[in-house]
Amino acid sequence: MKHLEHWTILSVIMFSMLFSGPMTGAWAEEATSNASGLSAQETETWDEYEEMVLTSENEDAHAAQREYTPAYGSGYTDPALNYWTLPMDIADEAAVWDVLMQPITVLNGKSFERPERTQITVRSEPSLDSPGIGVVTCENQGVHVLERGQEWSLIECYSASFFDSKVVNWNRLIQGYVQTKYLKEVKPDTSMGLVIDKLTQRLYLFREGRLYSELMVSTGKSNSKQPYNETRSGEFLLTTKVGTFKSDNMTCRIAIRFNSGDLLHEVPYVYSRSDKGYRKQEDALGKRASHGCIRVQRRLTPEGINMEWIYEHFNKNTKILIWEDWQGRQILEPEGDTQLYYNPDAKPSVAYYHSGDFCYACPKVSLQSFAYADLDTEPYSSLVRCPYCAPPLRRAEIEEINQLHALGGDHDPVLTEARSYCPMPQAEFKKIKGK
Numbered sequence: 541m542k543h544l545e546h547w548t549i550l551s552v553i554m555f556s557m558l559f560s561g562p563m564t565g566a567w568a569e570e571a572t573s574n575a576s577g578l579s580a581q582e583t584e585t586w587d588e589y590e591e592m593v594l595t596s597e598n599e600d601a602h603a604a605q606r607e608y609t610p611a612y613g614s615g616y617t618d619p620a621l622n623y624w625t626l627p628m629d630i631a632d633e634a635a636v637w638d639v640l641m642q643p644i645t646v647l648n649g650k651s652f653e654r655p656e657r658t659q660i661t662v663r664s665e666p667s668l669d670s671p672g673i674g675v676v677t678c679e680n681q682g683v684h685v686l687e688r689g690q691e692w693s694l695i696e697c698y699s700a701s702f703f704d705s706k707v708v709n710w711n712r713l714i715q716g717y718v719q720t721k722y723l724k725e726v727k728p729d730t731s732m733g734l735v736i737d738k739l740t741q742r743l744y745l746f747r748e749g750r751l752y753s754e755l756m757v758s759t760g761k762s763n764s765k766q767p768y769n770e771t772r773s774g775e776f777l778l779t780t781k782v783g784t785f786k787s788d789n790m791t792c793r794i795a796i797r798f799n800s801g802d803l804l805h806e807v808p809y810v811y812s813r814s815d816k817g818y819r820k821q822e823d824a825l826g827k828r829a830s831h832g833c834i835r836v837q838r839r840l841t842p843e844g845i846n847m848e849w850i851y852e853h854f855n856k857n858t859k860i861l862i863w864e865d866w867q868g869r870q871i872l873e874p875e876g877d878t879q880l881y882y883n884p885d886a887k888p889s890v891a892y893y894h895s896g897d898f899c900y901a902c903p904k905v906s907l908q909s910f911a912y913a914d915l916d917t918e919p920y921s922s923l924v925r926c927p928y929c930a931p932p933l934r935r936a937e938i939e940e941i942n943q944l945h946a947l948g949g950d951h952d953p954v955l956t957e958a959r960s961y962c963p964m965p966q967a968e969f970k971k972i973k974g975k
């Protein structure tokens with residue numbers, strides 16, 4: 541509905557621009573310096589002018605962002621709506637749901653000993669003798685079939701290389717060949733679907749055709765020694781419950797496998813004296829922090845969702861989409877009149893700003909509303925983002941992320957450097973690692 545209103549306003553502006561004639565003087569300078577091309581002459585008041593400019597910039601921003609799909613820069617066009625062609629825009633709930641419910645093409649690993657841990661090499665040519673350019677994980681990882689042949693098919697996917705994969709090519713979108721006999725279609729479970737956006741570091745849980753709840757996550761953080769920590773993007777199926785496992789000094793509860801060694805699990809804790817020490821890793825939610833797994837919040841969202849809920853309620857073959865944070869992608873700022881909530885009487889240690897009028901951080905308190913535009917002014921500027929209800933980031937935080945992801949920059953130079961030697965066979969990678 542909101543979307544429609546914007547388009548109506550835009551067409552009125554376009555229409556009035558057609559008949560406004562040439563602009564002169566100071567107003568014209570003001571107007572030409574503005575990317576939207578509007579002038580205040582065409583509106584009644586400054587307030588109206590500013591509102592219209594903001595609206596049209598937001599529309600432009602939306603339009604610009606919709607060119608980013610998982611197959612961005614692929615070179616192959618596909619007219620169908622699927623994971624690969626879906627704009628990475630969570631606002632289009634119907635399209636996201638469509639994709640979550642579509643069949644997925646995976647590689648059949650049945651003939652192998654541990655099918656979910658088996659990977660098949662993607663070849664540069666339709667032949668077993670041709671060099672490998674990446675790998676696909678059997679059973680769980682979706683592939684985009686570009687050309688289906690009798691013996692070999694051309695596919696597209698993000699290479700699912702781990703430290704020990706036969707070919708190393710760290711989470712790069714590749715196009716190459718696999719044997720057609722391995723391709724099979726799987727219908728995903730229809731009770732829910734998940735989207736992980738590496739740009740926003742959030743999990744979006746979909747039920748019954750709409751975005752149902754939003755949670756904070758941490759995806760993988762690569763470093764020069766472990767470029768394989770970057771969480772592999774793509775379309776996957778949640779399959780096996782793994783339960784609890786240890787990683788360094790951390791304990792990771794309720795893990796579900798979706799891509800070989802990459803699991804979805806609760807934010808880990810360390811033992812500190814007798815307490816469970818969640819603090820450090822919980823504070824890192826919303827930022828990259830893991831070795832490749834996706835850590836999910838344990839606190840309840842207003843809809844009553846946390847990692848434990850997902851673990852208990854998901855069925856085998858629930859689809860999970862992982863969106864790549866392509867350079868150029870930007871987080872769109874919430875509208876200024878977006879309502880946030882707070883408790884004026886909260887103790888300083890729990891003085892949070894919330895996304896709705898109910899929150900499990902303070903379920904018995906009646907919260908007061910204020911506008912997102914006022915978040916950086918008193919008395920709201922000292923409020924801390926609530927760790928339960930995943931409210932929007934502050935403007936400065938969004939700007940910082942957007943600057944890193946601005947077109948022409950490089951938000952992950954470590955990974956860029958590590959990719960300079962990819963694709964590479966494992967044996968050669970071992971030599972590099974040993975040096």
Ligand SMILES: [Zn+2]
Nearest residue numbers: 894899926929
């Ligand atoms: Zn809250």
